[in-house]
Amino acid sequence: MRNIGIKNRRICPQWQCFSDLALIAAEKLLDNLTWNKEDIDALIVITQSPDYLIPATAIILQNRLGLSKSTIAFDVNLGCSGYPFGLHLLGSMISAGGVKKGLLLVGDKSASLNDPLFSDAGTATALQFDESASPMYFDLNSDGEGYASIMKPIGGHREPFAAHHLIPSKDEHGLLSWPADLILDGPSVLSFSTQTVPVAVADLLAYVGVDADSIDYFIFHQANKLINETIRKKLSLPIEKVPTTLANFGNTSSATIPLTMTVNLSEKLQNGKNKILMSGFGIGLSWGTCVIDIESAMLPSLIEV
Known part of the structure; x- marks a missing residue:
């Protein structure tokens, strides 16, 4: 625990998804910016905690936020490196000229009671075109x-979830773990x-x-x-x-x-x-x-x- 350095964590109730956190963050940010939702051209969601396998969580949040049907909305499956990647994606879209205002919603629901490391959080970032802005590098x-250093091996098409994945096993310290x-x-x-x-x-x-x-x-x-x-x-x-x-x-x-x-x-x-x-x-x-x-x-x- 000394090497981990964590004293407190945030754990959502079971019913709450990452998208619920991102929705709250986005609504507060938009209220503070006083942006017209009709002017938002792009919505990028970076998460590994989607509401469903399909459709994309960004599509669902586009509707929940009341954004225009012309808004570009898509997911990116990235974890801890995701924020710089998201800034680059949205910044490039704005730089290309097709997007004037965009939202980047980033985070995950990754906490569990058995793991002392991860917490749950959702964030919202807004970018808009400014011809006088400094370059981003x-x-x-x-x-x-x-790829195998950090992964969830069960639940995708390579190894779909099955009944035997519900059976736990004990490690040498007597701690329970599950295949998923x-x-x-x-x-x-x-x-x-x-x-x-x-x-x-x-x-x-x-x-x-x-x-x-x-x-x-x-x-x-x-x-x-x-x-x-x-x-x-x-x-x-x-x-x-x-x-x-x-x-x-x-x-x-x-x-x-x-x-x-x-x-x-x-x-x-x-x-x-x-x-x-x-x-x-x-x-x-x-x-x-x-x-x-x-x-x-x-x-x-x-x-x-």
Whole structure:
């Protein structure tokens, strides 16, 4: 537990889905922005906790939010790396000229009483076209060779769920597990994260042409304390530049980066201009890093439901 570094987590009631959390977050954000829903051109949902196998959760949320039928709506199946990927997708659509305003809904319902790591969260981010905006820089990567490091092997078409998957087994410590449980190869994920992320961060800084001192805040996916502290120390980053929500919220999958900004940097990001480096990494294996200037952002207060 010392290496995990989590004291509190958020666990939804059984009836509540990720989409319910995302809906609440999106409605509050839109109210604060006073956007006309008819003007929203795109809705991207990044989650590994869909309401159903089909249809896409984004299609359902497009209707629940009361968005126009002309709104582009689709899902992306990504976990802990998902936020930078989502920003790149929506930003590229806006840059291409077909989208003026868009919503990015990110998060998962991944908590369980048997797992001390994961929490439930849903977030909403709004982007709109601004011809004077600073460029956003991205470095996005995938390594499918490590797909088995974090996976749920049961329930897809490769191995459909069956009655025998309901039968638990005991490990050497007497703890029960089920075949459909999440498989997480801790040593493999630790090695991947601590070796890959520092290099990716350094490479992107070099590409952008800035040094670490020029970045106001580094916001990493909140994996666990050992991983995050190893990354920070390898990059020689001061603690005050690397905000964290791990202890109080746990690992909220793709929601950790926007959650950390909301909880720790809300006042700073709403007042003035900050250069932010974000880095998400995990399932896939996949990792994404971006450098973005954020100026006078709208960050509604955290909602606890």
